Amino acid sequence: DAGITQSPRHKVTETGTPVTLRCHQTENHRYMYWYRQDPGHGLRLIHYSYGVKDTDKGEVSDGYSVSRSKTEDFLLTLESATSSQTSVYFCAISDSDRLNTGELFFGEGSRLTVL
Amino acid sequence: DQQVKQNSPSLSVQEGRISILNCDYTNSMFDYFLWYKKYPAEGPTFLISISSIKDKNEDGRFTVFLNKSAKHLSLHIVPSQPGDSAVYFCAAFYNNNDMRFGAGTRLTVKP
Numbered sequence A: 001d002a003g004i005t006q007s008p009r010h011k012v013t014e015t016g017t018p019v020t021l022r023c024h025q026t027e028n029h030r031y032m033y034w035y036r037q038d039p040g041h042g043l044r045l046i047h048y049s050y051g052v053k054d055t056d057k058g059e060v061s062d063g064y065s066v067s068r069s070k071t072e073d074f075l076l077t078l079e080s081a082t083s084s085q086t087s088v089y090f091c092a093i094s095d096s097d098r099l100n101t102g103e104l105f106f107g108e109g110s111r112l113t114v115l
Numbered sequence B: 001d002q003q004v005k006q007n008s009p010s011l012s013v014q015e016g017r018i019s020i021l022n023c024d025y026t027n028s029m030f031d032y033f034l035w036y037k038k039y040p041a042e043g044p045t046f047l048i049s050i051s052s053i054k055d056k057n058e059d060g061r062f063t064v065f066l067n068k069s070a071k072h073l074s075l076h077i078v079p080s081q082p083g084d085s086a087v088y089f090c091a092a093f094y095n096n097n098d099m100r101f102g103a104g105t106r107l108t109v110k111p
Helices: none
Strands: A004-007 A010-013 A019-025 A031-038 A042-051 A054-057 A065-070 A073-078 A087-094 A110-114 B010-014 B019-025 B032-038 B045-051 B056-059 B062-067 B072-077 B086-093 B105-110
Touching (some): A004 A087, A019 A031, A019 A087, A019 A110, A042 A065, B010 B019, B019 B032, B019 B105, B032 B062, B045 B056, B045 B062, B045 B072, B072 B086
Antiparallel strands (some): A004 A019, A019 A073, A031 A087, A087 A110, B032 B045, B056 B062, B062 B072
């Protein structure tokens, strides 16, 4: 199993507060991703990273920012949380060998509730 | 704009029978297709994939079929086991960072 840990696993916060989710990997994989999972939508890509300090937007990036200062850590920040950002967030990683096959290794998820 | 669609939110089958999960896509650029399996409170895990140059890929009890002309793929599980009960996501992409997922199908295999 790929070594991916997400923190926190559960968080309840109020509208307008900042929230940061952390993804930590021990696999030294180059590529890291943040997805959100919502009923009826499956998994949607928020942001991804293809190296330290190299990030790009995904399908649903509005309201989110990311940072990757080290290979092993990928942070997802909600500057001012809204109720529409209540979701389960998954971090995923991929190495170059598996890049062409699209195989991703996912963390266990972080459930965020914005009241 | 949901480019990958799983129109059946749920499927229930008897243990030992075949499970068939379906997926349709709209983007003809997709050239790689995957199935992920997800148990409650866990992240999705990769199950099986197929390249657009093939029409079938088999791995044990799991077989994925691709019909490019119909833009349709399916996952067959034979024989189905209670441990296969999970949510199955279909995914497709044409470069690593444009992977699109379907909404998922919840499979229940009854003993």
